Amino acid sequence: MKLIVVKNSDEMSKLAAEKMLAVIKEKPNATIGLATGGTPKGVYAELRKDHQENGTSYGQIKTVNLDEYVGLSPDDPNSYHYYMNEEFLSHINIKEENIHLPNGIADDLQTECKRYEEIISSLGGIDLQLLGIGHNGHIGFNEPGTSFESRTHLVHLTEETIQANSRYFDSIDDVPTKALTMGIKTILESNEIILVANGKEKAKAIKFLVEDPIDELVPASALRSHANVTIIVDEAAASLLQKEQK
Numbered sequence: 341m342k343l344i345v346v347k348n349s350d351e352m353s354k355l356a357a358e359k360m361l362a363v364i365k366e367k368p369n370a371t372i373g374l375a376t377g378g379t380p381k382g383v384y385a386e387l388r389k390d391h392q393e394n395g396t397s398y399g400q401i402k403t404v405n406l407d408e409y410v411g412l413s414p415d416d417p418n419s420y421h422y423y424m425n426e427e428f429l430s431h432i433n434i435k436e437e438n439i440h441l442p443n444g445i446a447d448d449l450q451t452e453c454k455r456y457e458e459i460i461s462s463l464g465g466i467d468l469q470l471l472g473i474g475h476n477g478h479i480g481f482n483e484p485g486t487s488f489e490s491r492t493h494l495v496h497l498t499e500e501t502i503q504a505n506s507r508y509f510d511s512i513d514d515v516p517t518k519a520l521t522m523g524i525k526t527i528l529e530s531n532e533i534i535l536v537a538n539g540k541e542k543a544k545a546i547k548f549l550v551e552d553p554i555d556e557l558v559p560a561s562a563l564r565s566h567a568n569v570t571i572i573v574d575e576a577a578a579s580l581l582q583k584e585q586k
């Protein structure tokens with residue numbers, strides 16, 4: 341696992357975008373795993389800017405998102421479908437049929453989880469997965485205690501996650517209590533993984549990830565068993581790490 345500490349969130353976003361563009365240029369038909377949340381917004385801004393200025397093509401790129409809330413339709417402004425279109429996908433030349441997110445309003449959620457796993461396999465797996473991290477060390481919506489063998493599944497969100505994510509909703513009562521997420525095994529099968537985190541609210545989660553033993557109680561710690569992971573954090577998110585790590 342490679343840890344890169346940068347000055348601030350702008351530098352974090354620039355570096356993550358640079359690494360994503362390197363993969364997209366080397367493999368123009370790559371499958372890119374995307375994340376939502378506040379943290380990657382700057383990364384998508386950099387990719388949009390690059391597309392406008394340099395014309396990087398997404399004509400053959402496929403995307404698979406990590407997760408989606410259960411019960412929110414794609415046109416709900418709090419859905420991850422909506423977020424992805426707003427922040428990134430509607431600004432680039434990606435083909436509609438190459439965009440994949442779990443369907444949080446599917447009639448049969450178990451079947452939807454299977455369908456999503458099949459899509460990822462049919463694409464030949466994920467070349468590069470972008471990740472954020474939850475305050476409690478979750479990745480995607482894999483909450484503490486999730487098996488490292490898990491595949492796409494239905495999750496009951498913890499109070500902590502509902503609380504943390506309520507900042508994006510009008511009221512905490514509007515935050516869905518369930519979500520569909522790629523499993524930890526699904527994520528770990530990606531060829532390359534980039535995790536981004538900024539701000540002091542993420543310092544504890546980064547400390548767990550980097551310094552604590554690998555444990556299912558810290559979902560992100562599973563990344564330490566992967567051969568090609570880069571963690572890009574700003575100084576605030578790295579502030580609780582021991583000096584020799586930085």
Ligand SMILES: N[C@@H]1[C@@H](O)[C@H](O)[C@@H](COP(=O)(O)O)O[C@@H]1O
Nearest residue numbers: 376377378379472473474480481
């Ligand atoms: N499912 C998402 C995660 O993929 C994301 O990493 C996390 C942190 O979000 P933020 O970047 O807004 O702190 O939030 C949500 O729970």
